[in-house]
Amino acid sequence: MKISDFELYKSLLYEKSGLVITPDKSYLLDSRLTPIAKKWNFASLEAMTLQLRAIPDNKLIKDIVEAMTTNETSFFRDTKPFQIFQETILPVLLEKRKIKKTIRIWCAACSSGQEPYSLAMILKEKEALLKGWRFEIMATDISDDILDQAKRASYTQFEVQRGLPIQYLMKYFMQIGETWQLKDEIRNMVRYSNFNLLDPMSRLGSFDIIFCRNVLIYFDEKTKGDILNRMSTQLENDGFLLLGGAETVLGITDKFQPNPEKRGLYVKTQPKTDTPSATGSGSSTSSTSSFTSGLFKRT
Amino acid sequence: MRTCLVVDDSRVVRKVARRILEDLHFNCEEAEDGQQAYEYCATAMPEVILLDWNMPVMSGIEFLEKLRQMPSGDSPRVVFCTTENDMSHIQRAMMAGANEYIMKPFDTDIIKSKFIQIGLIDEE
Structure with a gap:
């Protein structure tokens, strides 16, 4: 993919979805967007890029963003x-x-x-x-x-x-x-x-x-x-x-x-309260109060 | 090192399974059918048995039923690994005392995931 084309997709994806595409991932653009070009009846990915530059069709952009997101998952992933x-x-x-x-x-x-x-x-x-x-x-x-x-x-x-x-x-x-x-x-x-x-x-x-x-x-x-x-x-x-x-x-x-x-x-993170703790020693600082719920033992 | 007995009449499947199991740090033993597996278990109970269903001489399910009757035969974790992929086979295997069930084809991910499920290995 040409550098200028890469830049077009890079900024498009960042703007629309926050996705960051680095140059070493440009092969992903080729492999995932070629099927989109085909689906939209463009002769090639280059043809789609040209069109996109001239008329940014929102539906096409949505397809592009979807194609570039990763869907790797599994049941109880990571247990x-x-x-x-x-x-x-x-x-x-x-x-x-x-x-x-x-x-x-x-x-x-x-x-x-x-x-x-x-x-x-x-x-x-x-x-x-x-x-x-x-x-x-x-x-x-x-x-x-x-x-x-x-x-x-x-x-x-x-x-x-x-x-x-x-x-x-x-x-x-x-x-x-x-x-x-x-x-x-x-x-x-x-x-x-x-x-x-x-x-x-x-x-x-x-x-x-x-x-x-x-x-x-x-x-x-x-x-x-x-x-x-x-x-x-x-x-x-x-x-x-x-x-x-x-x-x-x-x-x-x-x-x-x-x-x-x-x-x-x-x-x-719990907001810091201005009033100092009245109970004196033994109380935890307010920023760690959520850890004293009994869930995390901090002794 | 813990031992996994691979019971399958296909040499190719045994070889693939061995490679995966050795990567997971299991010592791997092989049996070509249920009868051989039964004889192996009579001398030493493995920690895990990866078990095919359809084999000559003695099928996997027949072996499993016999195994669970043996002294200490309840100790090995048995994971079926077979092309039989319908609910009735799965139910029958579990009723007979299998711990998990893999439908072929399998890969490292599937074996790993099943072994984690039954507590044989930890998620790294």
């Missing part, structure tokens, strides 16, 4: 975050929300749905314990195509073998020809919506838990910081944020603090 969800987060929130009995979860950049459905299956398994509770799982992604796939919830043999325990496959899936269809009892527990992480988040409402895993890695520092800052306003003060294993808030935002013992788990 640990789902353990943290079950063993650490849920017990705390079940106590803290016992009056409201509602917990809202946001899976940001949910791809083909494996992450929200994994959470839904965990909750289904705990059905007896969670009687009377309402769980809302909101899953969003920038790509309509991938959201359609997520809603369909029909997976290949390969997909249902990565991370999904066989008991869950037996319980929650139906075999239809070559594919495995997730049952409605799980499917209906997740609500999908198209959402660009660069857009204002207030319409999504506030959440108790946000899963935002393996998506920030595609953004530059400034965009990461901006997304995390805005997410912090959507997260309840005693809520939880989960990031991917290779992601961190350090040096990016001071709105969140990592849990030193659970990799990937973050809580909101």
Whole structure:
């Protein structure tokens, strides 16, 4: 790809989705955009680029952005975050929300749905314990195509073998020809919506838990910081944020603090209060107050 | 080092499985059918058994049913690894005491993911 063409796509993608494409990834532009050029009946990728330069068609741009996003995912991806969800987060929130009995979860950049459905299956398994509770799982992604796939919830043999325990496959899936269809009892527990992480988040409402895993890695520092800052306003003060294993808030935002013992788990930094603690010695500083909830032992 | 017994009548499958299992730090032993596997287990119980379904002499399911009757036969983790990919086979295998089930074709990711699920290896 020509340098000037590369620059065109680079700025287009950054502006529309925050995605950062570095020159060493220019081969990705060729391999992923050639099918888009074909779909739009251009003779070649170059022809599409020319057209795009002259008339930036929004529908075409949307297709380009979708083609460049990465959709790698699997059921119970990385295992640990789902353990943290079950063993650490849920017990705390079940106590803290016992009056409201509602917990809202946001899976940001949910791809083909494996992450929200994994959470839904965990909750289904705990059905007896969670009687009377309402769980809302909101899953969003920038790509309509991938959201359609997520809603369909029909997976290949390969997909249902990565991370999904066989008991869950037996319980929650139906075999239809070559594919495995997730049952409605799980499917209906997740609500999908198209959402660009660069857009204002207030319409999504506030959440108790946000899963935002393996998506920030595609953004530059400034965009990461901006997304995390805005997410912090959507997260309840005693809520939880989960990031991917290779992601961190350090040096990016001071709105969140990592849990030193659970990799990937973050809580909101509590605002410093001006009034000094009246209880004197033995009390922790206000900035670490969220760690004294009993969840993290700091002795 | 923990031992994984690979039971499959295909030499190619055994070879591929061996490579993956050795990468996961298992000592790998091989058996060509259920009977050979049964004889192996009578002398030493492996930690894990990767088990094909359709084999001459003795099938995988027949072996599994026999294994679970043997003294200490409940200790090995048994992971079926077969082209049989319908729900009724899966259910039958699990009823017979299998711990996990892989539908062929498989790759490193799938074996790793299944071994993590049943607690044989840790996520790194």
